[in-house]
Amino acid sequence: MPHLRSRLVALLAVAGLAPVLALGPAPAGAGAADGAPAVAERDPRRTQRLFVDPLMPAAQQGPAYAAIAKRAQALWLSNEYYPRDQVADVVRAYTSRAEQAGKTPMLVVYAIPDRDCGLHSSGGLPGGDAYKDWVAQVAAGIRGSKPLVVVEPDAIGFYGHDECANGRQRLKLLRTAVRRLDSAGAWVYLDAAHSGWTPYADRARLLKKAGVGLGRGISTNVSNFRRLPREKAYAETLLRELRSEGVTGLRYVVDTSRNGAHRPVDGDVTNPTWARLGRAPRLRFDGRFDATLWVKHPGESDGWFNDGGAAGQWCDLLADRLLGRSDPGPGC
Incomplete structure (x- = not known):
């Protein structure tokens, strides 16, 4: 299951970073001779690499965890860390850092009411109206990037x-979020477990x-451990079924x-001792397969199991396990 991100990242993302609005695309035909056909702007996501943010948790742990810190990871947005009056500025600051680096930023929206249905990352916004308003602020921060x-x-x-209380509303709220964020210019991937x-x-x-x-x-596979070939087959199955539904x-x-890990262990999925880092995050554009991403932050706890701490807390021990080290550091 996904879990809330480190509070350290939440603070660093806004500390001393004045938002810089990204410039929009030039008007059609700008720079071309009068009467010449306009040249369509190529989407920079097709050529840029993913943004490696120096404010991510592993980057704060020193050179011992450079193998994690040097890889692109997503900025998680939850209402507990980024309330309505802050989230747009946080997103602008983050996407502006990515723009200045000439890289593509990654974000995760994680604030739906009854989030995680009472498990380790329970929470989210208190109702549908609050969620729509918060997502609108995220979209405002994205616009231009x-x-x-x-x-x-x-x-x-x-x-x-049964443990989730907002089934029918949940689908409507997800639809609102996808539409809003897509309209703001994001490539939106709705999570499919x-x-x-x-x-x-x-x-x-x-x-x-x-x-x-x-x-x-x-x-x-967000925050989970299923092998890449299995997940690709699963995704392709869903896309075929969606085509049959007219999508x-x-x-x-x-x-x-x-x-x-070569042999995942079913049932042991909370800070499992057997887990290892997977394939590097990279935009691939292989047929329908866009990318391998590091959405979960390697080294952050899933909760109070297998020597982990609170969900989202950095642990040397967990990072060392993922790196396959025989002498792991202390727990959380």
């Missing part, structure tokens, strides 16, 4: 579970109702931050 945005990890996977979260016979139908066709596509042209990304 061209980020990748993963929308609400696990929200679709949990749909229909992972291949081991079964049954998923009706998941394509739920994704359609939640507005997946209004965005770029789906994300899978075409979608693509997908897979979280590979912790799926490098």
